[in-house]
Amino acid sequence: MDGRNFLRTGGMTAPDGADNKSAVAAAINHFGVTEADLRKVMAAALEKGGDYADLYFEHTFNNNVSLMDGKVNNCGSNIDFGMGVRVLAGDRSGYAYVEGVTLEEMLRAARTAARIASSGKAGVPVGLTEQTISQNRYAVTIPWEDVSVKEKIPYLEKLNEKIFSLDSRVRKVRAYLQDSTSHVLFCNSEGISYYDYRPMVSFMAVCIMEENGKMENGYAGRSYRRGFEFMTDDIIDVIAREVVDRTAILFKAIKPKGGEMPVVMGAGGSGILLHEAIGHAFEADFNRKDISIFSGQLNKKVCSEHINVVDDGTIPFNRGAVNFDDEGVEGQKTYIVREGVLTSYLHDRISARHYGVNPTGNGRRDTFRNVPIPRMRATYMEAGNMKEADIISTVKNGIFVDTFTNGQVQIGAGDFTFFVKSGYLIEDGKLTQPVKDINIIGNGPKALADITMVADNDRIDNGTWTCGKDGQSCPVTCGIPSALVSKLTVGGEN
16 A cells, blocks of 8 residues: 555545545545444454454554765665554453454454453444544644655765764764654544554764774764654754764763762753653553552652653654554643652553543554553653752752663662763862763662752753663653752762
8 A cells, every 4th residue: 555645634644535534434445444344343352241442553654764974875664554453351451463454354353352351241332433633743744655765865965964064073974864654543442533644753863083093972863753844954953063062072071980979960861861760660550560669659749849740742743742642542741740749640541440540641552563551752840940050059069961871770669770971070060071971870769859959941852762661662752951869879980
């Protein structure tokens, strides 16, 4: 099936013919099924006694182009197509998928899932009602399906040239452009149905520089749910300057002495610590299973009253935005922590039913091959009331960190280790020597409780963040204002 057959109308995206029928009806036609087929598959899914069932269809186009040594060195595309059937019966969950959508294949998947989640009393699905949203959060002007490789290459070349032009120490540049388009059709036994057109673009660069025989490397990138209109000279300039600045500073950086000290988290990318060390512990499945250290802490104070933590699926064009999650729940903004009190976990349908609350739009999956589970979207801390400089001025001896790479987190205990690519020493209330290659070690809930000051410079980091959980990957973003953690263990020189 050719994704070029899809036509954008009325702010939403729908297949050809959408002017005469709903987006869902047009999507049903695109996947080569009928509404009668869906009713038969849903009935088969419930025939063993399931009390809920859903069908998830996905058609995804992935493309990538990369450049090295001034020339395109890799180019690839792939198409993914299939559907999955989920059945819930009490606490039991059954899931099966097929990489084809003939009625026979779909019925086989439905009956497999039904046998896993059975109660002996057949359920009855209701008729489908199309769900609509008031505003598409990622409307596309120029769809990626209409853009050739030849049209993409000049942007990689411009990025390469721009990076080399900014600093004579640049020795090598690698540039990457990845785009994807997903067509998703969803329906369930409660009668909910929706169609969602999901674009994504990631534009990245790695820079290697040399000074006096010493080599350093840096990375910068941006990722959004946007079409080809995202590719501009401005985004080239932003990425080029950022990757050069991040690399150049490393020549001046030292590895500081380690120990326990105050740490100021820089605005933006430091939010990865919020995501990893704290955010996962707020996902409801970990709490329902008593794995998370926040189990049983709902409606209790967990940090300073000046702190608000949000997980948000509604930010326009954001990498973590969802019109609907993968369970048919509309994207929404969820306060996890409000004025220091844990007010909500992040729920899918299963955990919401367990806790007797509404789902929060966090039921997400990697592909149609995966069952949805509670996942973050854009997780960030809201702005405080202080200036970054004033926060730094209170620290006699500590560090300021702004670029994180990989880390490890134990969800249960909340212990974490993060590698910091770059930052600065704080001496007598001022940023002094750049630092690099250090570890930040601590405990997520304790670190949250130890945040004593929050700046007014809140910022979402729109990098290429991808979250892994239970073998599934999902696009996310993170953010934080500059914030002071009163003490963390810094692993540096002895």
